[in-house]
Amino acid sequence: MHELSVCQALISQVEELAQREMVQRVERVRVGIGPLSGVEPQLLQHAYPLAAAGTLAENSELEIENRPIRVHCPTCGKTSDANASRLLCAHCGDWQTTLVSGDELMLLQVEFIRETDNV
Numbered sequence: 001m002h003e004l005s006v007c008q009a010l011i012s013q014v015e016e017l018a019q020r021e022m023v024q025r026v027e028r029v030r031v032g033i034g035p036l037s038g039v040e041p042q043l044l045q046h047a048y049p050l051a052a053a054g055t056l057a058e059n060s061e062l063e064i065e066n067r068p069i070r071v072h073c074p075t076c077g078k079t080s081d082a083n084a085s086r087l088l089c090a091h092c093g094d095w096q097t098t099l100v101s102g103d104e105l106m107l108l109q110v111e112f113i114r115e116t117d118n119v
């Protein structure tokens with residue numbers, strides 16, 4: 001299952017951050033996913049608890065933010081929103097556009113639980 005390995009990669013990033021921050025628990029992880037990333041947000045959501053089990057991110061919440069598809073048009077020099085199946089320039093209709101965003105999968109934010117205060 002592709003999404004599970006994506007989750008595992010994500011969680012190792014989160015654990016690295018947690019170690020740097022010297023925290024033991026993760027509360028919430030926010031990722032941005034573009035429609036062209038090849039990752040299905042719903043499947044990612046399902047795979048997350050499996051990948052998180054036994055890690056610092058166990059029982060944390062995964063929040064997925066859908067990223068827009070944006071293309072840049074070399075013909076008219078503008079950037080516009082595009083559709084996953086038709087990467088056309090919204091301004092002049094040119095199809096020879098360059099993808100600016102929409103294929104990314106990135107860690108946006110990680111919230112940790114700090115337990116040092118309530119011992």
Ligand SMILES: [Zn+2]
Pocket residue numbers: 073074075076077078089090091092093094
């Ligand atoms: Zn254009």
